[in-house]
Amino acid sequence: MTDFKQHNPFKVPKGYFEKLEEELCNSEDSISKLNPFSTPENYFEDLEKKILQEVVTSSPTSKRSSNNLIYGFIASAAAILLLIGLFEKPATVEIEKEQALNDFIESYYLEDFDSYEMLSMMEDNEIESPFDQITKP
Amino acid sequence: MLKQQSIFISALRDPLTKDEAFKKLVSEYKERLYWHIRKLVLDHDDAHDVVQNTFIKIHLNIDKFRENSSLYTWMYRIATNESLNFINSKAAKMGLQNTEWIEAKADGLMADSYFDGDEAALKLQKMVARLPEKHRIVFNMKYFDNMTYEAISEVLDTSVGALKASYHHAVKKIKTELND
Numbered sequence: 001m002t003d004f005k006q007h008n009p010f011k012v013p014k015g016y017f018e019k020l021e022e023e024l025c026n027s028e029d030s031i032s033k034l035n036p037f038s039t040p041e042n043y044f045e046d047l048e049k050k051i052l053q054e055v056v057t058s059s060p061t062s063k064r065s066s067n068n069l070i071y072g073f074i075a076s077a078a079a080i081l082l083l084i085g086l087f088e089k090p091a092t093v094e095i096e097k098e099q100a101l102n103d104f105i106e107s108y109y110l111e112d113f114d115s116y117e118m119l120s121m122m123e124d125n126e127i128e129s130p131f132d133q134i135t136k137p
Numbered sequence: 138m139l140k141q142q143s144i145f146i147s148a149l150r151d152p153l154t155k156d157e158a159f160k161k162l163v164s165e166y167k168e169r170l171y172w173h174i175r176k177l178v179l180d181h182d183d184a185h186d187v188v189q190n191t192f193i194k195i196h197l198n199i200d201k202f203r204e205n206s207s208l209y210t211w212m213y214r215i216a217t218n219e220s221l222n223f224i225n226s227k228a229a230k231m232g233l234q235n236t237e238w239i240e241a242k243a244d245g246l247m248a249d250s251y252f253d254g255d256e257a258a259l260k261l262q263k264m265v266a267r268l269p270e271k272h273r274i275v276f277n278m279k280y281f282d283n284m285t286y287e288a289i290s291e292v293l294d295t296s297v298g299a300l301k302a303s304y305h306h307a308v309k310k311i312k313t314e315l316n317d
Contacts, residue, residue, distance in 0.1 A: 035281075036254020036262070037175050044168055047185070051163050051192045058193050 142208055149199045159196055166209065167192075170216045176277045177220040179242040179262070181251040187223050191216045210291045217274065217292060239266045239273070264311045275300055276307040 148158035170191055175184040194215050202211055221235075228238035243266035246252045246259055254262070265273055274293065278284045279300075286297045286304075293300070 034254075034258070035172070036252055036258040037172075037179075037181070038251045038253050039171075039181060040251070044171070047167055047171070047188070048160075048163050051167065051189055052160065054189050055159065055193055055196045058197075 143204065146199070146202065146204060146208065162195070163192060166212060169209075170212060173213060173278075173282065174216050174220050176281055177217070177274065178223060179239065179246065179266075180249065183223065183227075187216070187219050190223075191219045194219065206291050210288065213292045214294075221270070221274075235270055236267065242266070260315075261311070264314050265307075267314075268307050268310060272303045272307040272310075275303040276311075279304050280308075 145158060145161075148154040149162065151158075167188065171184060171188045174187045174191065175181065178184050178187055191212070195212055198215075202208070224235050224238060228235045231238065233241070240263075243263045246254075246262055252259075265276055268276060275289060278289045278292070279286070284292075286300050289295075289300050290297050295303075
C-alpha cells in the first residue's frame with residue numbers, strides 16, 4: 001500500500017512545468033503590455049545625427065587636442081607670469097619710486113615757486129610753446 | 138553569426154572603418170537601447186541624455202569589449218549601467234533614495250506629454266516604480282522587453298535562478314497591489 005501511495009500515477013506533458021511558469025508569469029496579460037511612452041516626432045531620425053555629433057566631440061582625439069590646447073595655454077600663461085614676476089615687478093617698483101620722487105618735487109615747487117620762477121629754472125627746449133599745439137596747414 | 142559579429146567589431150576598431158561601422162551600429166540599435174533606457178528612467182529627456190552617453194561609452198570602450206558575449210548584450214549592459222548611474226546621481230542630488238526618485242517620476246507621468254498610456258498603464262508603471270531596483274529592472278526586461286532569463290542573466294551577470302526569483306517576487310507584489 002505504501003508503495004502505491006509513493007508512486008505518482010499522474011503524468012504531465014513534456015516540458016509542461018517550464019511552460020507553466022512562463023504562462024503563470026505572463027498571466028497578468030490583462031494589463032496592457034503596449035508601450036505607453038512616446039517620443040517627439042522624428043526623434044529617432046535626429047537622434048542618430050546627435051549621437052554622431054556627440055561622439056565626435058567627445059572622442060579621445062578631440063579630447064586630447066582640446067587638452068593639449070588647454071595645457072599649452074596654461075604653460076604660456078605660466079611663462080608670461082614668470083617673466084612678469086622676474087622682470088616686470090622691479091621695473092614697476094622703479095617707475096613707482098621715480099613717480100613718487102617726481103610728485104614730491106612737483107609738489108615742492110608748486111608750493112614754494114610761482115610759474116615764472118619755475119619757467120626761469122627750465123631750459124628753453126623744455127618749455128613747450130603753445131604754438132607747437134597748432135597743426136600746420 | 139559570431140563570425141559576422143567579429144568582423145563588425147573589427148570594423149568598429151579599425152580607425153579607417155570605425156566611423157562608418159559606428160554609424161551602422163547607431164542606426165541598428167538606437168531605438169532598442171532607447172526604449173530599454175526609457176523604461177528605466179521613465180522621462181524622455183532623461184532617456185535622451187542616457188542613450189547619448191551610452192553610445193559615447195560604446196564608442197570609447199569598443200576596444201575593451203572582450204567578445205565573450207554578444208555585442209548587443211554588452212551594449213544592453215552599458216545602457217543598464219548608465220541608466221542606474223543616472224538615477225543614482227539624480228536621486229543623490231535631491232537627497233532621495235533611487236526608488237523614491239523613480240516613484241516621483243512615475244507620479245508625474247500623467248502630466249508628461251510623452252506618456253499616452255491609459256489609467257491601467259499608469260497604475261502599472263507606478264507599481265513597477267515601487268519595486269526594489271533589481272526587481273524593477275528584471276520585471277522591465279522580462280515583462281516589457283520579452284527577454285529570456287538567459288539573456289537577462291548575461292546582461293545583469295546574475296544567475297537564472299536569482300532572476301526567476303526576482304521576477305516572481307515582482308509579479309507577486311504587483312498582483313497583490315492590483316487586488317487591493
